[in-house]
Amino acid sequence: MIIALGCDHAGFHLKTAVAEHLKSIGCDVVDHGCYSADAVDFPDIARLVCHSVLRGEAARGIMVCGTGVGASIAANKIPGIRAAVCHDYHSAHQSVEHDDVNVMCVGAQIVGAWLVKDLISSYVTATFSTEEQFRRRVEKLAVLEREAASMIKPE
Numbered sequence: 001m002i003i004a005l006g007c008d009h010a011g012f013h014l015k016t017a018v019a020e021h022l023k024s025i026g027c028d029v030v031d032h033g034c035y036s037a038d039a040v041d042f043p044d045i046a047r048l049v050c051h052s053v054l055r056g057e058a059a060r061g062i063m064v065c066g067t068g069v070g071a072s073i074a075a076n077k078i079p080g081i082r083a084a085v086c087h088d089y090h091s092a093h094q095s096v097e098h099d100d101v102n103v104m105c106v107g108a109q110i111v112g113a114w115l116v117k118d119l120i121s122s123y124v125t126a127t128f129s130t131e132e133q134f135r136r137r138v139e140k141l142a143v144l145e146r147e148a149a150s151m152i153k154p155e
């Protein structure tokens with residue numbers, strides 16, 4: 001699996017551990033930065049990661065910021081992205097199985113290098129359920145996106 005990976009400055013140190021773990025479990029990584037602890041704005045990196053997923057360069061994305069929260073807010077603004085903060089093993093796989101999450105967000109100020117490995121393994125090995133109720137609900141998420149798009153009026 002190819003993973004689009006990104007972080008802000010607060011997630012930079014953990015991103016290195018994430019990339020190493022992804023490679024150790026057989027994933028290829030497309031690294032969208034940032035590449036140092038110099039301050040950047042998480043929406044800029046989330047945009048790169050999400051667009052990479054939407055272009056099909058990567059099957060899924062992972063974003064690391066301080067809490068994972070800002071990254072998930074930014075990612076969820078982009079139609080076609082279903083992002084979630086996952087700081088526990090169950091959410092990391094169930095978010096894919098039930099909700100077809102395609103960008104997992106983690107907080108480097110919340111989880112350490114050991115837990116994040118388990119979260120990533122759980123996320124990348126999970127697959128979206130074929131059960132009808134989950135497919136129906138994810139399609140309803142797409143309907144919400146289309147409704148929101150139709151409500152946007154030029155200023």
Ligand SMILES: O=C(CO)[C@H](O)[C@H](O)COP(=O)(O)O
Pocket residue numbers: 008009010011039042065066067068069070071
């Ligand atoms: O977690 C985050 C957003 O949810 C950011 O990483 C955090 O806000 C960065 O803060 P600062 O610029 O003070 O390092």
